[in-house]
Amino acid sequence: MFLTVDPQSPITLYEQLAASVRAGILDGSIAHGERLPSARELAGSLDLNVHTVLRAYQALREEGLLDLRRGRGAVITAPSRDLAEVTAALDALIGAASAARIGPDTLISLVRARLSSTQTTQEGPR
Amino acid sequence: MFLTVDPQSPITLYEQLAASVRAGILDGSIAHGERLPSARELAGSLDLNVHTVLRAYQALREEGLLDLRRGRGAVITAPSRDLAEVTAALDALIGAASAARIGPDTLISLVRARLSSTQTTQEGPR
DNA sequence: GTATTGTTCTAGTTGAAGTAGAACAAGTGG
DNA sequence: CCACTTGTTCTACTTCAACTAGAACAATAC
Known part of the structure; x- marks a missing residue:
């Protein structure tokens, strides 16, 4: 799973992160049912604020791609597609x-x- | 020529305006060689600031779609395309x-x- | 010359994005 | 039950691009 973000990009950080996850879901590198790193964890490794990561996660949930629950984390609900x-x-x-x-x-x-x-x-x- | 802008859109005003001009060029509603309204004039009719309109114009110039000159205004340099x-x-x-x-x-x-x-x-x- | 029009400058406001820290609630796992 | 994890919610602050505003200036048209 390769989630990356470029601070220099004109595209907002949370949007980049969301796009990165979407891409991963699509190409199958992030499988259905798989659990993403916790927001705090991912924020640490990407050097972002927790809120920024959570904002991306919540955007993905609103798109129906992600299931978020306290204590459990972020789980992919969308299957890979035939691209x-x-x-x-x-x-x-x-x-x-x-x-x-x-x-x-x-x-x-x-x-x-x-x-x-x-x-x-x-x-x-x- | 229908140049419009939606203040409520998440997309920036100058980007909307630029997109509007690009679309007009493509579908032929703005012809090659045609002159766009002056920045001040367009700003007035769209209820925008002159600088916002000029910013859109300059973006289009950088894309090679527009020719800008003082006193003369903004002239389309790009031909319509077969879409x-x-x-x-x-x-x-x-x-x-x-x-x-x-x-x-x-x-x-x-x-x-x-x-x-x-x-x-x-x-x-x- | 006069009016038009883009160019450049300074200056201020606004709002989204991002950061920061804390308290809280729901779930996990021992 | 208890400790831990993790998302949720809240307040507060900073930063920066977008936008507005007004003025002076330079090239072009007529």
């Missing part, structure tokens, strides 16, 4: 954007616009 | 993500990760 199709679609998108000379910011804007115009499907297992 | 393939790829991605029950935040994270791992192609005309 083959998503990865393929993603590659196709990056390729098409590159061909059309569309920059990173523009592409992110496009994705966001499409996402917000669509009904947001709740994440996690049924 | 057919990009849109198709984007739809495919959204579909695949939805099928895999991947949420908006996770998808954005994925796209970002893919973008930063790839060489960022400079935007705009050659």
Whole structure:
């Protein structure tokens, strides 16, 4: 399990951490049912404040990816997914954007616009 | 030309405005060579500060989408693109993500990760 | 020349993010 | 039962980017 964070990034620390966990869940490096390090522990090893870690954990819980309970810690509730199709679609998108000379910011804007115009499907297992 | 901004959005105002212009360029509602409203004018109609508008303009210039000059204003330097393939790829991605029950935040994270791992192609005309 | 418009500067406010420490409650494990 | 762990909640403070505000300035248009 490789959870990392870059203090220099413009993206907030808790968001980076959450993204790191999401990625781990997706690619299977963090398995369903697995327990994440305790907030205090992870805060220590990443040199973050406990509250920052907890904020990431709570964001993940709101997405239905994590189960948080006192005394027990943070347990993954979402299964790994088959990413083959998503990865393929993603590659196709990056390729098409590159061909059309569309920059990173523009592409992110496009994705966001499409996402917000669509009904947001709740994440996690049924 | 529909440039809008939502003060309630978590996304910064200047970034929203920049995204709005990028979208307009892409779909052709803002043509190559067209002149955007002056910063003061746009600030007035969007109820923003002049500096906020200028910040958006300057971001777009750094992306090679805009040409800024005193007295003349902001002129689009980037041509409209053929978005057919990009849109198709984007739809495919959204579909695949939805099928895999991947949420908006996770998808954005994925796209970002893919973008930063790839060489960022400079935007705009050659 | 005059008006327009981006550029640059100083200065202040606001709010989210992050840090810090403490007390508390629910669960674990002996 | 008891000690320990761990998330929850609370207050308080710092920091920094975003935003606002106003002014002076420089290049361009007409």
